Amino acid sequence: MNHFAWQFSKNPTAYDLVRSEIALPSQPAPGHVRIRIHAASLNYRDLIAWKNLAGRQVDGRVPASDGAGEIIALGEGVSSWRLGDRVAGCFFQTWQSGPFELSHHQNDLGGTLDGMLQQVIDLPETGVVRIPESLSYEHASTLPCAGLTAWYSLCSRSQLLPNQKVLCIGTGGVSIYALQFTVAHGAKPIVLSRSKDKLEKAKALGAWKTICTTDHPNWSEQVWQETDGRGVDHVVEVGGPGTLEQSMKSVAASGHIALIGVLTGFGPPTASLFPLLARNVRLDGIYVGSRADFMAMNQFIESHPFMPVIDSIFAFDEAPKAFEALAAANHFGKIVIRID
Ligand SMILES: NC(=O)c1ccc[n+]([C@@H]2O[C@H](COP(=O)([O-])OP(=O)(O)OC[C@H]3O[C@@H](n4cnc5c(N)ncnc54)[C@H](OP(=O)(O)O)[C@@H]3O)[C@@H](O)[C@H]2O)c1
CATH class of the missing domain: 3.90.180.10 (Medium-chain alcohol dehydrogenases, catalytic domain)
Known part of the structure; x- marks a missing residue:
């Protein structure tokens, strides 16, 4: 055959x-x-x-x-x-x-x-x-x-709860699944994108807040404002070394960062990892x-x-x-x- x-x-x-x-x-x-x-x-x-x-x-x-x-x-x-x-x-x-x-x-x-x-x-x-x-x-x-990586990050290695806030970076495969699982659990996705058109689509899927990273390159400041100075419970970190610093600034005390992707490359992060311990944050390496x-x-x-x-x-x-x-x-x- x-x-x-x-x-x-x-x-x-x-x-x-x-x-x-x-x-x-x-x-x-x-x-x-x-x-x-x-x-x-x-x-x-x-x-x-x-x-x-x-x-x-x-x-x-x-x-x-x-x-x-x-x-x-x-x-x-x-x-x-x-x-x-x-x-x-x-x-x-x-x-x-x-x-x-x-x-x-x-x-x-x-x-x-x-x-x-x-x-x-x-x-x-x-x-x-x-x-x-x-x-x-x-x-x-x-x-x-794509589906399983988002699920494993939020629902296997972590327990996504209603009303928790989840930061989704970009609007590719993993991130949109993360958005959808967040909505389906009665939780609140904050979606980042370089494109305002894509953010409109994210809103239609139930995004709680959206942030255009072209307008707000220091997007963690927006995340902080939108969450009343508390931060998010989970970060679906698909960016890697170039986004980790802002993800650490966006996460709440006792929050969780699912480290998934390398969209900004394979190099070492330039950021200090100190916020992880100062906030008692859990950093989880994820592989599908x-x-x-x-x-x-x-x-x-x-x-x-x-x-x-x-x-x-x-x-x-x-x-x-x-x-x-x-x-x-x-x-x-x-x-x-x-x-x-
Ligand atoms: N560890 C694992 O198990 C696992 C599993 C699956 C994927 N991954 C990794 O996760 C990442 C995402 O994978 P995917 O398949 O979902 O990708 P994808 O569908 O290609 O999505 C990429 C999207 O991310 C955003 N983006 C692109 N470059 C960016 C950058 N430099 N900084 C911030 N955002 C950027 C863009 O969204 P906007 O246009 O909206 O900004 C882009 O459309 C990749 O690095 C992939 O290797 C890892």
């Missing part, structure tokens, strides 16, 4: 995307399921790999941790799935539950292992989860990394989440009026354009690629 995939191909400085035909064995290996992928979605991480921003070797790798589809074949011994089941792959194929272990770094889709930007994939039966009935394949394709967390999130989504936000959908043949759109950073929410 042959199928089509996009693969990274090394060029002198980074990677090109090439469309290839790949052979598959006639049946999935024992304990594996074969998934016909209907949609994949992109994360900033795919941009990091494509542009070679972190020096990761991905030559020949199929990109994208995130995708959803239906099971079309069962390997010998598979007992937990049936043909036609609607599933998504887990970012870390081996992280079932409990604390993270370093060995999981060898088992991430779209990084060490081939990812979801292909028509068919074989995965261990323990490397997939059922997707919510309420979501299309396109919507469900955004769950495994486990399969058990993924299932808990899906249960929550199924029992609430919750719909992931898709900015745009590209055809499979247009995958490079989808990457360009991600790099342009004009999106609000997620960029999805439909795989017919």
Whole structure:
């Protein structure tokens, strides 16, 4: 059986995307399921790999941790799935539950292992989860990394409570999920963006306060004012070294910073870390989440009026354009690629 995939191909400085035909064995290996992928979605991480921003070797790798589809074949011994089941792959194929272990770094889709930007994939039966009935394949394709990272930050590693204030930096995939989970818990998101148009969209999703970072480069001062000099209970920190100082100035005493992203680079923070101890703040390093967390999130989504936000959908043949759109950073929410 042959199928089509996009693969990274090394060029002198980074990677090109090439469309290839790949052979598959006639049946999935024992304990594996074969998934016909209907949609994949992109994360900033795919941009990091494509542009070679972190020096990761991905030559020949199929990109994208995130995708959803239906099971079309069962390997010998598979007992937990049936043909036609609607599933998504887990970012870390081996992280079932409990604390993270370093060995999981060898088992991430779209990084060490081939990812979801292909028509068919074989995965261990323990490397997939059922997707919510309420979501299309396109919507469900955004769950495994962006959705789960926001959920794990706020609802697994922390306990998001009603009326708490949550600072969401920017309006990309993780941040919009964080906004939506915050609203769904009866809590209050404060959303930052460089774009006033995007802030209007954030208000429509239930943002409690919005701050334009172009108008207010020292945005922590605004956060402080909006919270009556108390600060926020949680910061969804996707910026990294360039935003951490203001995040520390924005967080309340005994608050929580979920350290997630590297949008401002991989260098060391220039800021003093003293505010963390002076405020008794918890700084949590976050890396996506486990399969058990993924299932808990899906249960929550199924029992609430919750719909992931898709900015745009590209055809499979247009995958490079989808990457360009991600790099342009004009999106609000997620960029999805439909795989017919
Ligand atoms: N640790 C983990 O498990 C994990 C998981 C997922 C993502 N991440 C990381 O989290 C970050 C966000 O990922 P994503 O996939 O959600 O990204 P994304 O969808 O590409 O979102 C990027 C958005 O962030 C804002 N932004 C861009 N550059 C910025 C900067 N220099 N300073 C402040 N805001 C900036 C922009 O929003 P506006 O235009 O509204 O300003 C932009 O649209 C990335 O660094 C990614 O690597 C980590």
